[in-house]
Amino acid sequence: DIQMTQSPSSLSASVGDRVTITCQASQDIGNFLNWYQQKPGKAPKLLIYDAANLDTGVPSRFSASGSGTDFTFIISSLQPEDVATYYCRQYKKRITFGQGTRLEIK
């Protein structure tokens, strides 16, 4: 099985800060990677598909990059409504999620 190692597991940042989350795959997954946002008590929401493509309606402060085994997710200017847990997901072979990154406002 492909393992996804996401870091950090939690982080605290101020409004307006640039936030970076990384995800590392245990083997080459090409660009078969998503990023999701999950708010408490809600289902996850798709933000990014194919490693770097913003889904429809997702604010442009969110971006992502990477291919192969190393991936990065960025919020360019943190907003209060971005408080959530973020997950990466590979879909190259079967499906695996990262462990999640809990993001809070400092």
Next chain:
Amino acid sequence: QVQMVQSGAEVKKPGASVKVSCKVSGYTLTALSIHWVRQAPGKGLEWVGGFDPEDGETVYTQRFQGRVTMTEDTSTDTAYMELSSLRSEDTAVYYCVTDRGDAFDFWGQGTMVIVSS
């Protein structure tokens, strides 16, 4: 727009089975690839299994093999996930979700399954 409405919360005893339903509207079930994801309290997302259109069959993550069965009733556009031999570690919210190929896009609201003696 696809909508997914799941059945209500369940409380089961260890060793029992649970069957969660997911009613699809806005699209016919035969045109969709349905997957199931679970989330234990305070924990991350875990893929349980789903339909793989490349293989033409339903696939399950290894740790649930033999305990989980996913079925569909196309006459009612309802998908089902049945999990047997329940243990306390199966306590979780179970989500149905559509797979568009490059992402999971439409999610059900989740069904809480509690396993407790």
